[in-house]
Amino acid sequence: MKHIKTYNKSTLPYHGRELIIEGPLDGHTLQKYTFDHGLVAFRRPDEQFEAIIEIADLEEGRIIICRDGINIVGYTTYLYPDPMERWSDGRLPYILELGAIEISQHYRALGIGTEMLKVAMMDDAMEDFIVITTEYYWHWDLKNSGLDVFQYKDIMQKMMGSCGMQVFSTNDPEITSHPANALMARIGKRINNEQIQAFDNLRFQNRFFF
Secondary structure (H helix, E strand, O other), X not given: OOOOOOOEEEEEEEOOEEEEEEEOOOHHHHOOOEEOOOOOOOOOHHHHHHHHHHXXXXXXXXXXXXXEOOEEEEEEEEEOOOOOOHHHOOOOOOEEEEEEEEEOHHHOOOOXXXXXXXXXXXXXXXXXXXEEEEXXXXXXXXXXXXXXXXXXXXXXXXXXXXXXXXEEOOOOHHHHOOOOOEEEEEEOOOOOHHHHHHHHHHXXXXXXXX
């Protein structure tokens, strides 16, 4: 599958100026920007910045950012599923994973997450993919949000639903380990029945069946 990436952009008002939401961006463009020190959910900001630059230059990799001037204050990543997870079984080229979505603490509750998802889906090429996201409660910033795990779950599912993602059932052990965890997916308009069946087979596996 040839991975066409079409740049899109939108804005959000913020204290008399505009935040820019744009992408997908390549690594060279990302290096022109700074990376906010509040982006600490996964690793140190400088290390995470290096990681998203690498993802941006993967054939299938897509990085959507929100920036305040030249400072990146939010981002989402799209790439093939981790080889260690069941979603990579069969190496299906039409399954893409929303691997991370992060917004710096001082820029939350502005609708940035929803807008980044919408910008990602503006690209017609996304209609050729099943885009999945695995929502695990241990990745959520419950401490700073002041929300309990199920309140946070509702917010995440509402945000993901804004770009057409829906909850799909699965017997994946990590997801079924806690009721707040979930598998969500957006089925592109050009995905056929055979591809949907292959996705269904991934959702329900019994690796220890003899």
